Amino acid sequence: MEKQILRDYLEKQAIPVVIRKKKSYLTYEGIPDRYVYILKKGIIKTSVVTHEGREFNLRYLTDFEIVSLFKDESSQEVEAPFNVRVESEEAELYKIVRDQFWADVNRDRLLQDYVKEYYRRNLMDTMKKMQQMLMNGKFGAVCTQINELYETFGVQTTDGVLIDFEVTNEEIARFCGITSASSVNRMMQKLRESGALKSVDRKLLVTDIDFIRENIIY
Template sequence: MDKQILSDYLKKKAIPVVIRKKKSYLTYEGIPDRYVYILKQGIIKTSVVTREGREFNLRYLNDFEIVSLFKDEYSQEVEAPFNVRVESEEAELYKIVRDQFWTDVNHDRQLQDYVKEYYRKNLMDTMKKMQQMLMNGKYGAVCTQINELYETFGIQTADGVLIDFEVTNEEIARFCGITSASSVNRMMQRLREDGALQSVERKLLVKNIEMIRENIIY
């Protein structure tokens, strides 16, 4: 996607930026919301709550990207399909009244194309991840999530690729639909013993990403 199109729109319309602190929520699943948020800087997490009342994590976002855009072009408010929470110390976000945003989209062909591509990409990414989670079993699901963290937060160092964001085993369990964090602990220990992972100051250092990817069915 050509993010310059979105950037130019935000500048042209002088869309205001809001700052939210760590662990604050932008939206709650099922609660009406009347804004579109676009991440400028920081890290946020999307999640849903299962029927059993457990949280299931969807993804982390740490790049300039639309966070919450619900495909209802005419209502001033719509129910949020998921929770959105700030995970970095703070996050900067553009905040746009949603019906005004859709009016602007409908009058700008380039912006229309951008939004269509946004939906297409998010649908494909979601389908791919769900497929991996369903086909790989618990161990493969954990490896899938580590690979996603590697691609989202990975920084090359002399010793390997550092996942430059603290992620607990409890959070990994919520991404994988695993009820017990102790199960994730055992899988993570296995990866450490195999030499694929190492812990460095509460962060993960990936020593061998191919060894992790061998456990993922694509």
């Protein structure tokens, strides 16, 4: 019901939809941007760059959702807090001039409530991610990320739950703050040897999610 509020607004205002191809960026961290993007269809990834110049992945977005909305309501342009990149073959996104969007939000109480809930959810997601990174060791962090992929992309099959999206060990390492992909390789091999994970056509098949979750500190 909450997302219907946003859908109704987009339809009423006839907000245009843009299409972006795989590996194209919507925003770059620290670069001024004047648009709000809302994902209509596709997969995108958010990430930041550490002081050492390494990329740290934040999350995948796959559902109808606001992609980039920055708190400053008065400026026409603000610096993007993270990178946003298309990960599917293409993605469809609503593209709104940010000061127009904020003017509309301030006139619509239901839309205001939706935006407040958006910020609340994002704060909780960020806190959860920080907690997982602080409380889990490297192996627990990898298990945490696999569980997140399981919940985001999982498709039930006769042999287990297929993570129906190609994710490399390098990408998993970037989600976990691990500098060496070889470390992730060893941990993934441990999961395969335990019988919790298999590789099928370059995708991951989860055969024992309970074992994976037993290694996560919540």
